[in-house]
Amino acid sequence: xxxxxxxxxxESESESESDDNRTQKTRRTNKKVSYKEHSDHTDSDDLxxxxxxxxxxxxxxxxxxxxxxxxxxxxxxxxxxxxxxYQVEDNGDPNDGNCEEEDKEMQFLVKWKGWSHLHNTxxxxxxxxxxxxxxxxxxENYLKKEEEIRIWRQTTATPEDMDYYxxxxxxxxxxx
Numbered sequence: 001x002x003x004x005x006x007x008x009x010x011e012s013e014s015e016s017e018s019d020d021n022r023t024q025k026t027r028r029t030n031k032k033v034s035y036k037e038h039s040d041h042t043d044s045d046d047l048x049x050x051x052x053x054x055x056x057x058x059x060x061x062x063x064x065x066x067x068x069x070x071x072x073x074x075x076x077x078x079x080x081x082x083x084x085x086y087q088v089e090d091n092g093d094p095n096d097g098n099c100e101e102e103d104k105e106m107q108f109l110v111k112w113k114g115w116s117h118l119h120n121t122x123x124x125x126x127x128x129x130x131x132x133x134x135x136x137x138x139x140e141n142y143l144k145k146e147e148e149i150r151i152w153r154q155t156t157a158t159p160e161d162m163d164y165y166x167x168x169x170x171x172x173x174x175x176x
Contacts, residue, residue, distance in 0.1 A: 065128065065135030066113040068142035069176065074107040074122060075099050080131075083122040095122070108139055117176055 078095035081087060088094075095107075107122045113135070128136050153162055 062132035062134065063115075064113040065110055065133055065138045067111040068138050069109040069111060069120070069173075071106060071108050071142070071146070072122070073104045076103050076105050079107060079123050079127045080121055084119055086118060108142065 072095075074095045075097070076099075078093075082091065082094045105124055107124055109120055110123045110128070111117065111120050123133075125136065125139055128139065149165075157165070
């Protein structure tokens with residue numbers, strides 16, 4: 001009987017060892033990781049100041065100019081929604097007909113951000129300001145580019161260069 005009791009002690013020792021191993025493994029895998037900062041203190045550097053009045057004013061502004069495609073000297077007032085392709089098709093072009101030079105103004109074909117080309121309109125710098133449009137700087141950039149091209153044509157461009165440029169512009173126009 002003493003041999004059987006020493007066997008059971010050995011068994012119980014090995015069981016308790018395996019229990020210890022199992023417990024250790026369990027302890028390792030159940031360790032919880034906390035990513036919480038130890039301090040509840042927030043530095044002023046951590047805070048972001050939001051000027052809500054500027055945000056609200058920004059959302060109330062008009063549409064955004066995505067691109068200026070071309071320009072024309074058109075009738076004064078022949079701008080805005082009446083110049084969209086579908087309005088021109090339905091109601092006629094407000095720019096049609098002859099008028100005196102003093103009744104003309106520089107107009108730009110505007111592609112509006114977030115709108116398809118069906119909604120392109122002819123606008124003046126003044127009409128863009130009236131509708132509080134964003135991106136008016138694109139008109140200035142367009143005019144600068146046009147001036148650079150004019151100077152290039154008059155000074156350094158060869159006839160082949162001009163033909164190539166005109167061909168590229170025509171292809172871009174057809175892709176619109």
